[in-house]
Every structure is written in structure tokens, then in C-alpha cells.
Amino acid sequence: MKRILIVGAGGQIGSELTVYLRKIYGGSNVVATDVRESKTLGEDGPFEVLNALDATNMASVVARHKVDTIFNLVALLSAVGERNPQMAWGVNMGALMNSLEVARQHHCALFTPSSIGAFGPTSPKDKTPQDTIMQPTTIYGVCKVTGEMLGNYYYHKYGVDTRSVRFPGIISNVTLPGGGTTDYAVEIYYEAVRKGRFTCPVPPDVYMDMIYMPDALRACVELMEADPTKLLHRNSFNLASMSFTPEIICAEIRKRMPDFTMDYDIDPVKKEIAESWPNSLDDSCAREEWGWRPEWDLSSMTDDMLEVIRRKEQTVEA
Ligand code: AKB
Numbered sequence: 001m002k003r004i005l006i007v008g009a010g011g012q013i014g015s016e017l018t019v020y021l022r023k024i025y026g027g028s029n030v031v032a033t034d035v036r037e038s039k040t041l042g043e044d045g046p047f048e049v050l051n052a053l054d055a056t057n058m059a060s061v062v063a064r065h066k067v068d069t070i071f072n073l074v075a076l077l078s079a080v081g082e083r084n085p086q087m088a089w090g091v092n093m094g095a096l097m098n099s100l101e102v103a104r105q106h107h108c109a110l111f112t113p114s115s116i117g118a119f120g121p122t123s124p125k126d127k128t129p130q131d132t133i134m135q136p137t138t139i140y141g142v143c144k145v146t147g148e149m150l151g152n153y154y155y156h157k158y159g160v161d162t163r164s165v166r167f168p169g170i171i172s173n174v175t176l177p178g179g180g181t182t183d184y185a186v187e188i189y190y191e192a193v194r195k196g197r198f199t200c201p202v203p204p205d206v207y208m209d210m211i212y213m214p215d216a217l218r219a220c221v222e223l224m225e226a227d228p229t230k231l232l233h234r235n236s237f238n239l240a241s242m243s244f245t246p247e248i249i250c251a252e253i254r255k256r257m258p259d260f261t262m263d264y265d266i267d268p269v270k271k272e273i274a275e276s277w278p279n280s281l282d283d284s285c286a287r288e289e290w291g292w293r294p295e296w297d298l299s300s301m302t303d304d305m306l307e308v309i310r311r312k313e314q315t316v317e318a
Contacts, residue, residue, distance in 0.1 A: 004067065012174075015174055073112075078179070081179070092140070116277050148235040163223050168211045170210075171211070185249055198260075218295075222291065
């Protein structure tokens with residue numbers, strides 16, 4: 001990767017991936033784009049307004065900046081997708097198809113995240129294998145499975161260097177996620193710091209895989225820099241780091257904030273989605289094929305999240 005384009009850089013992953021990649025590859029070599037104007041994304045490198053559904057403009061940005069690697073991060077997430085499945089399909093698949101076509105025409109590598117949402121109720125629940133039944137029951141999951149197949153198709157048919165990971169719920173403290181089923185695991189930390197209590201929309205005992213943003217960012221770079229001859233899989237690698245329930249993350253916060261309380265107001269859509277997803281993924285292929293190792297666990301992440309959010313809140317108050 002020498003000249004990178006990030007499509008959808010204003011979102012939860014993109015806002016941090018832009019900074020991370022600019023530190024590694026140099027500010028001017030990472031072109032951030034988003035459908036909305038942004039001052040921050042233009043601070044340390046080029047920024048352009050780009051609607052990912054506009055293939056002509058995407059191709060022109062790629063040509064102008066001599067891009068060799070595209071990160072397509074555009075997605076309507078699982079819970080919000082269920083409110084308007086047609087729009088979710090249009091946005092998620094439109095951005096992906098344009099990225100694939102631009103990558104093919106301009107000889108770029110392409111990273112597109114998949115998700116634990118690519119699995120469904122018929123997939124094995126525990127230690128879900130890399131290669132297994134994938135019959136998701138959300139439009140988000142349908143897009144992810146289709147996207148994985150399209151990525152492999154473009155690799156085999158056209159030689160496009162497509163790579164992807166199945167991200168767990170990503171926990172972070174820069175940009176809030178929006179519309180996901182795993183968002184509760186981010187919101188709980190903000191509410192703990194701000195109010196000392198949290199109302200959880202997901203049932204207390206549902207396990208889902210989660211990952212802390214620093215590990216997620218490192219995974220993107222390590223996979224894209226991996227020796228292609230070692231990759232038996234491409235789209236997409238199971239990625240695991242930690243798996244917990246709302247009860248478990250609540251208990252972890254209470255170890256540091258004994259007065260923290262949590263009650264439940266279950267969102268039926270999120271409940272159904274969460275219960276359809278795996279409890280935990282088997283990420284041994286990522287470990288074997290490109291050396292994946294998570295560095296954060298629930299305890300170290302909780303320490304860091306609470307500290308960073310406390311600092312942010314104090315800055316806002318000051
Ligand atoms: C969501 O909850 O929709 C996402 C995901 C796990 O892909 N965070």
C-alpha cells in the first residue's frame with residue numbers, strides 16, 4: 001500500500017483508520033473521502049467529498065491521486081438496515097460494486113469489511129468455523145455474504161487483490177457507531193461515565209464477539225500487507241478478540257465503578273439479530289495465514305475506554 005483511498009472515512013472505523021494509516025504511510029498518501037464535508041479528515045492529508053454511489057467521481061479521485069489501494073467502509077449497519085432493507089441493499093451493494101469496478105479498472109487492491117453479521121441462526125454458534133453455513137436473516141448479513149462472494153469472484157475472474165475480515169462489534173471512543181446491534185457495548189461506557197447507569201437494548205445473556213478499535217485497525221493493515229502467497233482465504237477472514245454478554249461487560253465496569261447500574265429495555269429487532277449471530281468465532285485461519293493476534297481483552301479495554309471517555313468529558317466541561 002502506497003497511495004490509499006478511504007471511502008466512507010467519516011464513520012466509526014474510517015475516522016480512526018484515516019489517522020492510523022496516515023501515521024504509517026504519510027498524510028499525503030491517504031486520501032480520505034466521505035459523503036459529508038469534514039474539517040478534521042482534511043487536517044493531515046487530502047480530503048474530498050465523495051458519494052460512494054457515484055462511480056465516475058470515485059474513478060476520477062482514484063486516477064487523480066494515483067491510488068493503489070481502496071478501503072471501502074460504506075455500510076448501513078444491521079439494526080438500521082432492517083428499517084429500510086431496500087435502501088440498505090442499495091447503499092451497501094452500490095458502494096461495494098463501485099469499489100470493485102474502480103479497483104478492477106485502476107488496478108487497485110481492495111479492503112471491504114465483512115462482519116459476524118454474515119452468519120445466521122443456522123451457523124454453528126460456538127467457535128463458528130471459517131468455512132461453514134452462512135444464512136443470515138438480516139439484509140445487512142445478506143449484503144455481507146454477497147459482498148464476500150463478489151470479492152472472491154473479482155479476485156478469481158479479474159485478479160483484483162480483494163481482502164476482508166469479518167469484524168466483530170467494534171468498540172471505540174472517537175466516533176460513535178450508528179445503527180448496529182453491537183452498539184450497546186460502546187454506549188455503555190459513555191453512559192457509565194456520564195450518568196452512572198445504562199439501559200441496555202440487548203438481552204443480558206446474549207454473547208457476541210467484540211474487538212477494541214486499536215486491534216481492528218491493526219488487523220486491516222496486517223491483512224493488506226500480508227504475503228499473498230500465504231492467503232488460502234481472502235473474503236473474508238473470521239476475526240476474534242473477546243466475546244461477552246451485557247451482564248459480563250456490566251460486571252467489568254462495576255469492578256471499577258461499584259455504583260454503576262444497568263437495566264434493560266429490550267429492542268425486539270436487536271434481540272432477534274443478536275440471538276441469530278454466533279457466540280464466538282474461530283479465527284484460526286487468520287492466525288495461521290497472516291499472523292493475527294489480538295492484543296486487547298475486556299479488562300484492558302475497559303480500563304482504556306473509561307479513562308479516554310472521562311478525559312473527553314472533562315475537556316467538554318472545561
Ligand atoms: C452491527 O452491529 O451491525 C455491526 C457489526 C457487528 O457488523 N457492529
